[in-house]
Amino acid sequence: MLNRILIIDDEKLIRESLSHLLTGAGYQVDLAADGAQAKQLFTQHTYDLALIDLRLPDCNGIELLKIFKTAVPDQGPMCIMMTAYGSVDSAVQAMKHGAYDYINKPFKSKEILLIVKLALEAGGLKREVRQIIKTQAKKYNINNMIAVDPLMIKTFEVVKKVAANRDVSVLIQGESGTGKELIAKSLHYLSSRAAKPFVSINCASIPGNLLESELFGYERGAFTDAKSRKHGLLEKAEGGTVFLDEIGDMEPSLQAKLLRVLEESRFRRLGSVSDITIDVRFVSATNQILEKLIEKGTFREDLYYRLKVINITIPPLRERKQDIEVLLKYFIDHFNSKLNRQVKGVSPGALSLLQQYRWPGNIRELKNTIERIMILEDDEIITEEHLPLEVISSSREKGKYGVFLPREYDIRQGIDFNGLVKSFSSYLIEEAMKIAGGNKAKTARLLSMDRGTLRYQIKKLGIEEEVFDQE
Ligand SMILES: Nc1ncnc2c1ncn2[C@@H]1O[C@H](COP(=O)(O)OP(=O)(O)OP(=O)(O)O)[C@@H](O)[C@H]1O
Ligand SMILES: [Mg+2]
Structure with missing residues (x-):
């Protein structure tokens, strides 16, 4: 044109x-x-x-x-x-x-x-x-984050509000794979800083002194290897967002220097005598509990408060089980178009196993699991036998005594001991009675108890015997 x-x-x-x-x-x-x-x-x-x-x-x-x-x-x-x-x-x-x-x-x-x-x-x-x-904004749009859990929906609202404010520091906490980086990017691309760089630094993967020179840059001759001036990532992010990933792993000496940058919006290249003023937003993320690190003395409390002016905590996937179903749909759609497949969905049995699993790697693990299945299996429906061993076995996981506590119970929250023992006893007796077709002698034999004890238990537990009588 x-x-x-x-x-x-x-x-x-x-x-x-x-x-x-x-x-x-x-x-x-x-x-x-x-x-x-x-x-x-x-x-x-x-x-x-x-x-x-x-x-x-x-x-x-x-x-x-x-x-x-x-x-x-x-x-x-x-x-x-x-x-x-x-x-x-x-x-x-x-x-x-x-x-x-x-x-x-x-x-x-x-x-x-x-x-x-x-x-x-x-x-x-x-x-x-x-x-x-x-x-980019479309790709990292908060609308690409899938959730029905009320806590997550609220988190998305917070992200939108915080994005509109271009300066406030944000700390994102959550287990590995819960979507911290995705949220950090949404914060950037939804903000008026979107046209400027999003610079991401992983504080865990770079050794301390190297991290310092990566962040701040250096002047020629600042140390033996400094053959020429190097601009730090803080400078490269000018106008944009600095994402400090795994902030809990940053060394205390560097934490002190970072604190100064946050307080004064200024820093100095290593070996330099003059300050550089910067305009960036700091978003940091961690999968550690920073409060514990503060107690241990490895994380500065003053820095913690500077970083978490806004605190976003993403709950692990196992605490928002209803999200699993929508995420499954989303990832199946995603990989259908990426891998040119026509997978229709997940069988009820598979869904139930997927919902019971603990997902230590959270959404990333769920996403990878679906991708792997869709690459390896040709069926249109994902069923139990397609699921990886850890997902299947976790639901059959047995304790020391050969029994397991159903997942909806958590001893830390307190449980009804008598009620649980009662329902487990009833379950065992009823199952044996079904198999024995209501025959008491046979039932007692199956349960390795004498008939007197069986009669006593049936009465005590209030089990209806007629149901199991042979026709
Ligand atoms: N709510 C969500 N909806 C859709 N996809 C999501 C959601 N949350 C996370 N993901 C996807 O899960 C994967 C992991 O997310 P991300 O890398 O942001 O996690 P993280 O918390 O930074 O993990 P880590 O602590 O291991 O660095 C990414 O592929 C991301 O796109
Ligand atoms: Mg991450």
Whole structure:
């Protein structure tokens, strides 16, 4: 598509010579002799670029510039101001209001063509960046996070609110694979920092002194190996978000330095004598309980409070079992399109096993499990026999005495001992009676007890014997 240019100048000769020049260079051109005409054309067409005379009969060129630049924020045409007076002041003012450049009259054809070309290229780049941000934002949109659990829904609300505030520090806590990084990215891409970098640093995978130079950078000669200046990640993130993953593993000496950055928005490259001011948002994440690390003395309490101005805690998957079903649907859809499969769903038996499993690796483990099954198995329905051993065996997991406590009970929360013993005894007797077809002698034999004890138990437990009588 041809780039469309609007030329606004009250001098007919200039309009026409520019029109001739730019049409000849392959652009589509419209002409306006004053502000009113320009405004009208602007509402009718979409322009990639406008050449605006600073002095117009009915208005100031800067007024037009402001209208063009603010009509649809970030999406107006690239604007080049033309001035016959070489007045630097108004040119500077124009740049402040978003003009790409200015040019003094009289100008040479070559000069105009070059500046127009550069401006259009810059505009194209801007559009591309906007497009990339849009796709990224879509990918890391909070809407891609699946949950029905009320606590999770509330967390998503918090994420949206916190994203709108561009400065507040956020600490995300949760077990491995619960979606901490996904939330950190949503915070970035939903915020006004989206066009700037999202810089992620894993504090656990880099040794302490290296982490320090990664974060802060260094000057040439700061230490033996510092052959040239290196910019730190903090600088590279300027305007954007710094994601400090596994913050619990950061060494105390570095924690002190990080605290200063958080407090003062300033830091120093290693070996430097001057500060660099930065504008970044800090989002940190950990799968450790930081309070415990503070008690142990390996994590600074003051840093903890600085990092967790907003605290987001993601519950483990086993504590939000109803999420498992929706996540399964979501991942099956996802891998159906990725792997070109037509898997329909999960059998009730498999679902129940998947819901009973502890998911130590949380959503990442669930996602990987589904992917593996969908790569290896050809069936349209995922059933029990497709499930990995750990999922199947966990539901049959037996304690020391050969029995297990059903998952809905948790001794830490307190259990009804008598009630549980009673229902387990009833279950054993009823099962044996079913097998024995109601025959007491046989039932007693199956249970290795004498008939008297069986009679006593049946009475005590209130078991209805008739049900098991042989027809
Ligand atoms: N609610 C969710 N809906 C859909 N996908 C999710 C959800 N939560 C996490 N995921 C997916 O699960 C995987 C793990 O998430 P992520 O990497 O964010 O976890 P994490 O908490 O950072 O883990 P770790 O502590 O191991 O670094 C990713 O593929 C992510 O896209
Ligand atoms: Mg992570």
